[in-house]
Amino acid sequence: MTKLLLVLHAHLPYVRHPEHPVFLEENWFFEGMIETYLPLLMMMDRLTGDHIPWGMTMTLSPPLLSMMEDPLLTERFGARLHLLTELSDREADRTRGGEYAGVAAFYQHRFHTLNRFWKEDLGGQILSGFRRHIQTGQLEAITCCATHGFLPLLSTTPESVKAQIRVGVSTHERILGVKPRGIWLAECGYFTGVDKILSEEGLQFFLMDTHGLLYANPFPQGEVYAPIKTPAGVYAFGRDPESSHLVWSAENGYPGDPLYRDFYRDIGYDLPYDLVAPYLHTDGPRGMTGLKYHRITGKTDQKEVYDPRLAKEKAGDHARDFMRRKEEQSRRLSSLANWSPTVVCPFDAELFGHWWFEGVDFIEGLFREATGSVVMTTPTKLLSGDFWVSDAQPEPSSWGVNGYNEVWINQTNDWIWPYLSEASREMTQAVRLWGKDPAFADVLAQMGRELLLAQSSDWPFLLTTGTAVEYAQYRISEHLFRFKTLRSMLENANVDRSIVEEYRGKSPLFPDLNPWVFA
Template identity: 30%
Template sequence: MSTPRDAVPGQFTLVLHSHLPWLANHGRWPVGEEWLYQSWAASYQPVFAVLRGLADDGFTDVLSLGITPVLAAQLDDPHCTSSMYEWLANWQLRAMELATDRDRERAAAGTAHFRAAGEALADFEQHWRHGASPAIRALQSSGIVELLGGPLAHPFAPLLDARVRQFSLTEGLADAHRRWGHTPTGIWAPECAFSPGMEDEYASAGVSHFMVDGPTLHGDTATGRPVGGSGVVAFGRDLTVSYRVWSPKSGYPGHAAYRDFHTYDHDSGLKLARVTGRSVAGPDKAPYDPDRADAVIDEHVDDFIATVRARLQEESARAGRPAHVVAAFDTELFGHWWHEGPVWLDRVVRRLPAAGVTVGSLATARERGFVGDPVDLPPSSWGSGKDWRVWAGPQVQHFVDLNSEVVDTALTTLDKRRDRATVRDRVNDQILRETLLTVASDWPFMVSKDTAGGYATDRAHKHAHATREIADAAARGREPSARALADGWFAPDNLFADLDARRLPGPGAYPKGGSR
């Protein structure tokens, strides 16, 4: 156990962003629902277990946890919860078969996977069988985390018509309240994307703080900064600390002793190899050894804590006041991409206070006064180049055009039907629901990063087709056909059942495509 060290000035905040696009009923393997179940078993279950353990041991306010509405919808969906249980059981069956292998080393790995699957099944039965919302409410009630919300289906907001953008945000926050009994005041803006004027929309929605990437604040992330005259505070990710864990080129998960993410055993479908070396081919990788990895975890915990201490001291000295340092990551890094991540996370959070580091959420940093002078932010994101190229560059211009066309079709149709919308209309609701799924930021990201780009393109065009087909029937006055189409598309795309198109701002609420 580490000995207490002298306290360093300021506060450290860890932010986790949990997100997957809507995958239910849109493919299973190798792309589709499998992503959800892998992330659920490898990240959401163990990370929540870490947080529950910390709460049980008296820790409070250890991080800010973002959960997007579209992910929350899947984690509560009856089809997904049932299928997840089957997935965990299938994992255990595959492990049991491997445990009977004649090769002693492979059999031992199968036994380890069998035990892990059994523990995951028991955890799922106790904490997740009725969806994620009870588990999330428990974390909120314990005070272990600050919950961050966000827009409904994770759009790249700067490129979105302001009416749809504001609807998506306000409905996303309302969806959080319905699920968790709590309305977040902080958000993780999808892709940390920002366009001037969005701060006023945040203020109107009741948002008090949000995340941007460090370069958006020109690297000066020692305090949160109110944006313009809105009073809404932007907190910037500190890249010096964040990139220590994971960056586009390096980070702890690439260590030779850790379990390799990309290499699967052909017969069992399980991950049995360690990284071994960056240039080592999959078949040549060495077997994974948990004991070898455990010692490395401690090295990386110590390195990270030393990095946080040094950064707080440096930034406090530079700013002439106690500094705030934020490290932010996708939750899926911890466990899914980096098998040892949840253990590392647990040890870091437990050891930071003994190392003299004050830990707290973004909300706590705001309350404690880690806020500087107002600033005007540029158009930005946390993607490549810290601009919009991943979502609006030449290779994804077809998505920009598609999204613009679909949004225009939807708004034109809904505005013409507005005078008759005295009661809820499932045709209007489904037009808007499919539009939101079309403009999800995931689809251009997957094409830009060459990760299942075909699947992403198919998904975007499928939802665009649904929008057009329902809208066309409605525009032609074919109400029975429009209702049948809406019901048909709702079957696979049944997220956000409370979505009500009557709450969409009217055509005069914003200038076309702009902020208020």
């Protein structure tokens, strides 16, 4: 029998701009809610209601949790969902009797269902749904670094690494009401010695890319099909490359099937501007609405009309194929030794529903197709029983391109790191100098928030990929500017409370932040 761990990493950068009534990058959060997080919760409800055994693991990163609990963002999300529901009604009327009538009616039903689920089932509070499934034990929620900081490059200032982990743990516990047992190190970034910090924070396990285990010292007998125990006593789980290829690859994996929805063909670009302008997230450029009428079809610009029924059937076929392959893998691995292999399948949550629209149907199909030879479970449940394990020192690694650090430090973004290192050292010095004076507590806490936000791995990632470059540069520069401004107040013993409150109002996450985590 094989234990299969499905782990979804749900994370978005913290984006909140109360100074603007509409802000383009806030749509990242709204799209994630509509296409991934709400559909996943609805899936969990269906499985539970149908008495289908299921167990999965999700990272709910601290920035994402903070946005999900934020009154301003949830209000704006509700308005956005209502507007898109109105658009779906208008499109159903516009396309009636034409070739797009069927797919437009599908979106009309989908948006009305999402709207009811958001308002009536969740009461406008998505976290209530996640808490419910966490309490049953079917969903294991794990934490992440406070702002998804890439720890291998932050390790030059150990205090920042400790702060990223400690604030991640405390935020998880404050918002979800349970202390996390595991952590997703941002970008699966591991460096030697971080396991000691994880152990000190009460964390029992973390996830790594395949080579983090395959290049461990000594070589683990279970390869990636059993966790390894690090020198600090924390367990590391490694990604199964076979599963990743089947699901992750858009060209060779399931998501590239011609019947699936084409991500890029959206009516926000296809229809005349005056028809879609009232429903775009901004009053300027075109953008995605989530209403996409075409399927992938193939490598052609002549896309055929999307058929949701055929696509859902194909997702069921792919779920059955995946489980069949896992059963074959189980037999193959079990024949090598007297053991129960562990197959770990970690993915970005946003792959399912957002990038791969039918991905949530695929996940639901996995649980409905599961058989006795492959048991889908969670890390904590696995670690509470008998399991194969090797003692080893993991390889420093990440799950970025080529497996190490180059995504986050290269010619597009290497300028960031000297500034972050300097600010990290200054933060520790400031806490040690002024941390015992209650009059400066709020200033130091806000300095900590600005530093953590500047440390997000999302900004160097965006610079590397060449997407939202100006916004990434703005965020890094703005947070460091605020940090320096606050530090100058302490140095000059002249605190401007209006500026402190202004900064706090723009970034109200981590309300219980204790600046001593940096010392």
